[in-house]
Amino acid sequence: MDARRRSLLEATLDCVAEYGMNGASARRVAERADVTAGLIRHYFGSKDAMVSAAYGYLIGQLTSEADEAAEQGGAAPEQRLARFIVANVTAPNLSPRKVALWATFIGRVRTEPDYADIHRESYREFLVLLETLIHPLLLVLKRPADPVTCQHYAIALNALIDGLWLEGGLGHGLYDTALLPRIALSAAEGILALPANTLMQHIDAPSMSSQHVTR
Amino acid sequence: MDARRRSLLEATLDCVAEYGMNGASARRVAERADVTAGLIRHYFGSKDAMVSAAYGYLIGQLTSEADEAAEQGGAAPEQRLARFIVANVTAPNLSPRKVALWATFIGRVRTEPDYADIHRESYREFLVLLETLIHPLLLVLKRPADPVTCQHYAIALNALIDGLWLEGGLGHGLYDTALLPRIALSAAEGILALPANTLMQHIDAPSMSSQHVTR
DNA sequence: CTTACAGTTATACTTTCGTATAACAAGGAA
DNA sequence: TTCCTTGTTATACGAAAGTATAACTGTAAG
Numbered sequence: 001m002d003a004r005r006r007s008l009l010e011a012t013l014d015c016v017a018e019y020g021m022n023g024a025s026a027r028r029v030a031e032r033a034d035v036t037a038g039l040i041r042h043y044f045g046s047k048d049a050m051v052s053a054a055y056g057y058l059i060g061q062l063t064s065e066a067d068e069a070a071e072q073g074g075a076a077p078e079q080r081l082a083r084f085i086v087a088n089v090t091a092p093n094l095s096p097r098k099v100a101l102w103a104t105f106i107g108r109v110r111t112e113p114d115y116a117d118i119h120r121e122s123y124r125e126f127l128v129l130l131e132t133l134i135h136p137l138l139l140v141l142k143r144p145a146d147p148v149t150c151q152h153y154a155i156a157l158n159a160l161i162d163g164l165w166l167e168g169g170l171g172h173g174l175y176d177t178a179l180l181p182r183i184a185l186s187a188a189e190g191i192l193a194l195p196a197n198t199l200m201q202h203i204d205a206p207s208m209s210s211q212h213v214t215r
Numbered sequence: 216m217d218a219r220r221r222s223l224l225e226a227t228l229d230c231v232a233e234y235g236m237n238g239a240s241a242r243r244v245a246e247r248a249d250v251t252a253g254l255i256r257h258y259f260g261s262k263d264a265m266v267s268a269a270y271g272y273l274i275g276q277l278t279s280e281a282d283e284a285a286e287q288g289g290a291a292p293e294q295r296l297a298r299f300i301v302a303n304v305t306a307p308n309l310s311p312r313k314v315a316l317w318a319t320f321i322g323r324v325r326t327e328p329d330y331a332d333i334h335r336e337s338y339r340e341f342l343v344l345l346e347t348l349i350h351p352l353l354l355v356l357k358r359p360a361d362p363v364t365c366q367h368y369a370i371a372l373n374a375l376i377d378g379l380w381l382e383g384g385l386g387h388g389l390y391d392t393a394l395l396p397r398i399a400l401s402a403a404e405g406i407l408a409l410p411a412n413t414l415m416q417h418i419d420a421p422s423m424s425s426q427h428v429t430r
Numbered sequence: 431c432t433t434a435c436a437g438t439t440a441t442a443c444t445t446t447c448g449t450a451t452a453a454c455a456a457g458g459a460a
Numbered sequence: 461t462t463c464c465t466t467g468t469t470a471t472a473c474g475a476a477a478g479t480a481t482a483a484c485t486g487t488a489a490g
């Protein structure tokens with residue numbers, strides 16, 4: 001039974017999100033998970049191992065949710081891409097908590113190999129997924145779709161998505177995050193040089209309601 | 216004389232970049248700055264105050280460098296915008312160290328008011344700067360340039376810049392960061408619906424050399 | 431019934447943390 | 461000269477850190 005393991009991971013994420021890496025001490029995490037600190041050793045070997053495992057756990061949540069968004073719904077290339085983009089700038093993926101967690105962990109990628117491995121793999125996965133969404137779309141539109149072109153588009157789109165996700169999640173309150181899907185799709189159409197509304201027409205609810213950002 | 220103060224801030228950034236927030240202990244920072252830990256109290260009151268001051272110090276470096284890039288050179292709107300964008304995806308602003316530092320601090324923005332203040336202010340400044348670069352460009356091209364339009368463009372451009380800066384600084388090694396200026400300008404032209412090469416023509420060295428990413 | 435093992439707690443140990451305090455050096459003001 | 465302020469070190473203290481160890485469950489196997 002690894003329900004305990006998962007509950008320790010969630011407790012770790014809770015502590016990191018709320019108190020930062022400093023505040024995610026073994027005792028505090030254990031208390032949050034309603035166990036004693038000794039269990040950390042039992043399940044993860046060390047506290048550091050638990051924290052990096054929590055990073056992997058978080059990334060898994062993020063990517064699987066985006067994956068699923070692209071899968072469901074119609075199979076038209078432009079619709080799949082639109083769903084994927086929107087899913088990344090909408091709850092539950094767009095959440096201040098998740099953005100804060102991601103940032104905290106990303107800060108350790110450069111100097112700690114465990115984090116670097118997790119990051120590199122998930123980034124590669126994201127880029128590949130984007131390319132496989134872009135490629136058929138270019139083909140349908142009878143545009144050049146060589147790998148290099150697809151990669152460049154994927155890099156730019158990934159940057160746009162990351163950036164908007166960050167902006168939205170940080171929620172500096174300078175604008176309404178309900179605008180993000182439209183801004184994202186419109187910018188993506190520009191980056192890919194698509195006819196206007198190619199992506200935009202697939203927005204779920206063109207209304208101005210419901211800005212469900214989990215805090 | 217606040218040379219001491221600055222050297223403590225730099226030492227703090229060094230420690231945070233290398234060991235993360237956990238590793239930036241009062242003793243370690245003091246040792247790096249060749250002083251004893253007591254001085255931290257003298258200059259900043261507490262260790263936490265020193266660390267958040269270091270965040271402000273870092274943000275100051277980043278924004279002032281981008282500011283200056285936009286100032287220098289010709290005054291044509293498209294040239295100013297191009298320079299600004301390129302400066303943000305090129306060394307010295309594009310550096311793995313700075314990205315890692317930024318991420319580490321950003322992770323604390325949501326829950327710690329000191330960080331939130333610094334962040335909000337710098338973000339607003341960045342958005343305003345982008346809008347003042349976009350507005351005259353739209354006017355020159357006889358395009359609609361109302362505030363809302365400018366703001367939406369600024370949000371998308373800021374996301375693109377942030378995202379590419381992040382991708383480049385994280386340096387996952389999946390592509391050459393020398394490509395970033397071209398990718399950035401091309402994507403920006405798309406987002407703003409500019410005629411091709413409006414921005415791209417202002418790239419400094421169209422060669423394929425020199426990828427000076429400070430590590 | 432006993433054995434053995436995984437899950438879990440309680441506790442104790444060492445290190446490191448942040449910071450308070452007292453003292454010392456240097457320099458300008460009185 | 462004396463005095464006060466500022467910059468700085470040395471040191472000490474309590475709290476909290478990570479983790480090792482031993483003991484106490486329960487449950488499934490023999």
